[in-house]
Amino acid sequence: MKGLSPTNKRRVYEFFGLSTLYFVIFILYSYDRKNSNIDWNQIWFFINYIVSALFINYYLMPRFYYRKKYWPFVLGMILTFAFVMITEELLVERLVYPVTRGQSFPGVIHTLAEIAPPIILMVCFKFAWDATRKQHELDELKIAIKESELQFLKNQINPHFLFNNLNNIYSYSLEHSPKTPSIILKLSSVLRYMLYDCREDLVNLESEIEHLRNFTALNELQIENRGEVRFKAKNITSEYRIAPLILTVFVENAFKHSMASQSGDIEININTELNEEGTLNFSCENSFRENPNHAHLNQGIGLENVRKRLALIYPNRHTLRLSKEKEYFRVELELILKLSDS
16 A cells, blocks of 8 residues: 555545445445345345446546436446346346346336335445535545645735835835825725724725726836836726636736746736626736746745635636747636626
8 A cells, every 4th residue: 555646545445445335335235134144146146236436436437427417327337237237137147146036027117116126325435425425525625725825815914015005105105205195095905904994705896997997007116117018908897706816826926926937027927807707818928938947936926825725716717828839928717707796
């Protein structure tokens, strides 16, 4: 077991666990109450049932049922039961009971009533096993998401973030720049939003985009004359809600990625657009220079966490595409949002 991966170990444990359950089912199925013993000839019938149950559990269910292809699954079940009946009547019964049961066919209904219960019971065990495992994985994912959200907030509201912006405010104030009040307001708005406004599971889309605009503007101060940042938001309304700080991860990643790999010619383009169907189209593109010393940036900062959040919050309601072309890294995200009153 030492050389096996965690996934293969789980499959081995699952196989032995289900095999034990199946053997218990066999004992109960083949026990002769009149003679108080086990009819071991029944094991040949039960092997036929086990093979069919394994086929259903490890082929039909993952290939069709779990992928919501119900009609192919139903057809596969019908063919499987037909195969079991034919094998039992034409092969097993004639070999095990050639003089008695092997001489006659009691009918489809009678045979189906005999073979269906043990097979269905074995399939139900596997289904319950999968459901328990999926629930366990979902619980772990929820915990991981909550931890990542807390960690993300800590990373955002950290001394480095504050010191950079306070230093900018100090520099602009020394120059008596008219931008100073605006910077203070943006920093105050970003901190208030992250500390208080985004505690809910879903927030107003308009508020989230406004936060994203302020967050982008504050990070843009770090670039100054070394490049250009473009931010566009189109058709954004307050009718829809969105998970807070989902988009901020991509913007933060773009700035860190570009600034860490370039000293000049930085280019960052951020676009958000809401269509009439309530789908938010978001894209964030940033320039970068390949650098072996910054190889960890190639995977993106926090992208794995945001993938998990999207999978949990927007199952079957999002499309995320990441791409690198020449000297640009691009993120494209489509989110199907919920109305504020839903």
